[in-house]
Amino acid sequence: MELKLYDTYTRSIRTFEPINPPIEGCSATVGMYTCGPTVYDYAHIGNLRTYIFEDILRRVLSINGYEVKHVMNITDVGHLVSDADTGEDKMEKCARRTGKSAWELAEYYTQAFKNDLQLLNILEPVIWCKATDHIEDQIEVIKCIEEKGFTYRTSDGIYFDTSKLPDYGYLARLDVEGLQAGTRIDMGEKRHITDFALWKFSPPDQKRQMEWNSPWGIGFPGWHIECSAMSAKYLGRFFDIHCGGEDHIPIHHPNEIAQTEACYGTRLANFWMHGYFLQAGDEKMSKSAGHFLRLRDLIEKGYDPLAYRFFCFSALYRAKLTFSWEGMESSQKALDRLRLIVYELGDPGEVDEWYKNQFIEYVNDDLNIPRAIALTWEMIKSDLISSAKKATILYFDKVLGLRLNEWKPKEEIIPEEVQKLIELRQKARTEKRWNDADMLRNQISTLGYEIEDTPQGSRVKKKKE
RNA sequence: GGCGACGUGGCCAAGUGGGAAGGCAAGGGUCUGCAAAACCCUGAUCACGGGUUCAAAUCCCGUCGUCGCCUCCA
Known part of the structure; x- marks a missing residue:
């Protein structure tokens, strides 16, 4: 069955075909790169919505018969607090604030992040890659970009000259001249507003916790270069799908594309897919604005992490979703009901082909999970025999990932x-x-x-x- | 100010040219000593005003409103 996915690059729904055809007797392998967290703080439930979307994508690829080589980066260095490339490194800033080392912090928040993924039943990437483990790879890519003539040097670093790429910002349909005109950010020594740092020098008067030697001087890599370097290393110079949050459309992803185009001449990925924001009431959840909820907060209020996963199923990944406690309650109740129903269905028999095909049709239609959920309720209420219902819903759960087969009614301990x-x-x-x-x-x-x-x-x- | 998205029953939301999904809440019912749980039933002229069309929630124009981006962000 055809798998159709929305591609931000072309702004259209396209039929997915893997770049590398299957080797005889094996399933085709699909390369999927998902932008991971910057580990200077806990993830909030808005961040997690994006990882849930990517997990659904991965599972849908799987049921379509593809082997998914899923790579996720951990950004543990070089992510500045400002895109003007003038701000501090988030890791160093956080380290100074807490009195812990940047390395300790990275490790701590990485574990916290992985723990959240596990609670949400998000499949672990096949490859985790840390920016600090790939400094050499990043330096190589920067050298390559430099050799091709796309860089310039300022007093604080090596920069990418975006004016040398005629289609810079195509992914975001950026109006570079418009941006230029409405400059609001500090340009520093940058030549164009969209230029960005590939390598930043350590401040001369200060010893950084994280710094490395490079052909240009002691310093650390820019934020965007790690994704170009590590994705090429693990997935090749042109791979199938690159994912991230919608906020990456205007800056991070165009920069990754620019670097890769300059160095390898490819546009990095065949499909660009973006998860949309979770709205917190009237505004989006934001770490910098200081108002955000963690998965932990939900758990403390008595909600199951998987109820949050289920909550995310109420909207398309490509639409904003409004979080509310009422909505959370609604999802928890619905999930509880579903679990009990599934439990009481008894042993699984044969999967019903009609419902299975219908389900695949919905999820293959750009991951229409809300529709797939509606189908789930219809199937439950249908006149299929229990064993068929059970087998069919367990098939659905390969994509939904609600651990329906593991759930049992709780044994209450009564005083x-x-x-x-x-x-x-x-x-x-x-x-x-x-x-x-x-x-x-x-x-x-x-x-x-x-x-x-x-x-x-x-x-x-x-x-x- | 510039760019973009959206506005579907009480809430969260599918549907993008021809029957308005689903979940939660609400009301009614079955069951029950009464409840609870479970099950069944009930409801929307799709922001507003024009236009195109045999036919529009769905396409076009306008109005109003909400939100996002243009600072870091999933």
Whole structure:
């Protein structure tokens, strides 16, 4: 079945074909590079939305029969606080603030990030690559760009001269002259507003925690070069899909493309895909503005990380999604219901072909997960036999990744005090002393437990605060 | 100021030329000693005003509104 994906580069939906045809007897391998985190702080749930989108993409590629070589970078150096290339390095700044070393911080936030991915059931990249582990590779690419004549030197670094690429910024359809006219940022010694640093020199008066020797002097690589260097190293000079957040469309990705075009003459990736922002109420979530929620915050409020994953399924990846606690509650409830239904379906039998094909059609239509979810509910309500429903939904879950097969109703540990009251109430009920029974139910409720009477007897569960 | 996106039932949102998905909430019902849970049922002239068309939520123009980018950001 055809897989259609939206490509930001051409601003159109295109049929996906892998660049490298399959070797006989094997599935085709698809190269996928996803811009990873800058590890100077925790990820917020808006960041995580993008990684969930990329995970869905990867899983959809898989069910289409592709082997996915998924690479994600960890940016642990060189990401400046300003695109004017005049600000500080985020890692160094954070290190100074906390009194820890930049290396320790990078390690700490990398682990925190990986932990979030795991909680969200996001498949681990096949290759993780850290910017600081690839300094030599980055220097090589900068040398190559320099040899081709695209660089110039200022007092604080080596810069990329974007005016030498006629189609610079094509990905974002940048109006370079318009930008130039409306200059709002400090140009420093840059020749053009869109020029960016490839290599920054360490400040002469200051010893940086992270710095390396290079043909141009002691310093550190610019933010964009790592992606060009590492993607070429692991996936080749032209690979299948490059992903990131929508915020990368105007700056980071055009710069990556510029570097790669200058050095290798390719536009880096065949498909450019971008996840759109999670809105926090009226505005977007932002680290710099200081208002953001972490996955941890959701967990502390009693939500399951996978309920957040499910929440992200309510909108297309290419549309903004508004976060609210009401929405979170809605997703948690829906997921709880789905889990119980799936659990009670019993053992899986045969996957239903019609629903399977319908599902693939929806997810292959530029990852229309909301529609796939709607189909899931329809399938659940259909008159298929239980074993077919179970097998079919477990097939869906290869893409949805909700761990539906692992879920079991929680065994409640009931305190003895509550257990006694339940027994008393049961006795009152058999003796039809309804007033006593209701009173006991109130007492149990005060202790934080809810009672559900079923034909098999009373079931108790802890109330959610 | 420049560029761009969006405006679908109470909330989150699919649908982009011909029957307005789905989830949550709400109301009604079945069940229950009463509840709860579960299940069933119910609802939208698609921001507004023009236009194109046999036919428009869907295309075109205008108005209003919201948001994003042009500072770092997923």
